[in-house]
Amino acid sequence: MPMKMQQELVTESYLNVPSSGSLLCQRAELHMEMRNFSQAVQDANSLCRLKPLWTKAHCLKATALSKADRNDEALQEYFLCLALNPDWTKVKLEAQKVLSEVFSSVFENEDMSTPLHPLQGGFANRLIKPPALLQTLRPLTQKPGCSSQDSEFSVAKSTPVGGSSSELCPMSPAKSDQVAGEGSSKSLTEVLASLPAPHGGLKRKHSSDGASSPFNPPSKLSRPDDVNTVQTASGREGRVVPAHLLDSGDLECSLCMRLFYEPVATPCGHTFCLRCLERCLDHNPNCPLCKENLSEYLATRGYNKTFLMEEVLQRYLGDELAERKKIHEEEMKELSNLNQEVPIFVCTTAFPTIPCPLHVFEPRYRLMIRRCMETGTKQFGMCIADELKGFADYGCMLQVRDVKFFPDGRSVVDTIGVSRFKVLSHGQRDGYNTCKIEYLEDRKVEGEELAEVLKLHDSVYEQANNWFRSLKDNMKNQILSHFGHLPSKDPDPQASPEGPAWCWWLLAVLPLENRAQLTILAMNSLKDRLIAIRRVLIFVTRKRPR
CATH class of the missing domain: 1.25.40.10 (Tetratricopeptide repeat domain)
Known part of the structure; x- marks a missing residue:
């Protein structure tokens, strides 16, 4: 059938x-x-x-x-x-x-x-x-x-x-x-x-009779002349093995080719340095070795250190681990120097005291933001692009207030302007721009010149307030939701090295091109800045549709 x-x-x-x-x-x-x-x-x-x-x-x-x-x-x-x-x-x-x-x-x-x-x-x-x-x-x-x-x-x-x-x-x-x-x-x-010896993973020495010596890890790393003893759980004493049989090269990260530092293991079972893995995931959500997809691992950001690996490193390679830690600390110290090597985000014009939210998705800027947080400075520079030099000669330092990460690795960074700077030399590091800078401060005046500046200050502030009140409701609501209210007039306009906050608020709100904003940002004279703002207010008031 x-x-x-x-x-x-x-x-x-x-x-x-x-x-x-x-x-x-x-x-x-x-x-x-x-x-x-x-x-x-x-x-x-x-x-x-x-x-x-x-x-x-x-x-x-x-x-x-x-x-x-x-x-x-x-x-x-x-x-x-x-x-x-x-x-x-x-x-x-x-x-x-x-x-x-x-x-x-x-x-x-x-x-x-x-x-x-x-x-x-x-x-x-x-x-x-x-x-x-x-x-x-x-x-x-x-x-x-x-x-x-x-x-x-x-x-x-x-x-x-x-x-x-x-x-x-x-x-x-x-x-x-x-x-x-x-x-x-x-x-x-x-x-x-009690583990079996790996196939060729650790280096072995051969005795005079040609027999291969089994590997027993020493209790600590010592000089080649020293020997250590390992006991198994049953109390039997293992064979005495020279400590130099343990090679630090066997515990190297396959990405940086250095001893593991803060090792983490992926779901697919591979171990890398934490920062090496993060940099790879900035570019591709796959394991660098087996190419298994790690999107879920990236989304949870569950980078937990591998305690077994850390204990092995501390117990058997203490000296090498200390040297590796010293190198890492030197790198962090170099990255935290906000005069010699400032990371630069090339985007738009930022101003002191003004919020500047950023959407970070490029791998180079993911790395830059992460380093700003790791070093503890939480600061980086913002400049506009320049066709010849890469970025402009003047910019504003931004302070990171909060970072919100998305599952695919992108982030929204909440920043606020801190201080202005002048670029002395341009550079690059790991894909993103850097520069050596000097900070800008307004030149203070006294006597009759000060009285003239105070009078000009009050006049321009009143002109700016009138312009803002004359705007349509929908435009005012958009400005208020993004930048907040117009800051109050400063009793002492020279109190801050950056000048009055309302000037920067007004420059961020006014419909100016980046190059015009940059020109005013670079001024170190409050009087010159107030005169420039007044001219812009006169121009936009005359051109405003009736």
């Missing part, structure tokens, strides 16, 4: 007796013979709900999932079968085959000829997904009814600390039991001492 006819007869019988598990099982097997794997998975899933403790149902579902190339789910079902029947040899072999396929899919993009250390972004770290999958099955694989034959499918034994599976890094039975049995109560030194 053709299989399709058999399927129709079984389906008709199942509809008459929906509680019959044997009919449902028979139909699922027919679906698999006809290579309708998705329908076979549906029937097997219904069968598992109908008979949750029937091992054959879970085995059938696992087989269908495996045929449908859903190996992660198939592996879970095979472990459920083994939890219900630990002595089922056929299921063990099938589970082992699927497990090998899961691990091989992890390494398909790796260069197998390059030896890597388990603590770097190599084979061990790439196994973060399968252990995460097996972790969900720990309660089932550790039931009291499981026999010793099932131990090869145990989570603790198949994925020892360090990341490699028992197939990829074979151990002796005694060492495997020791690693699995000691659990999380072991100290870091004991765990590292």
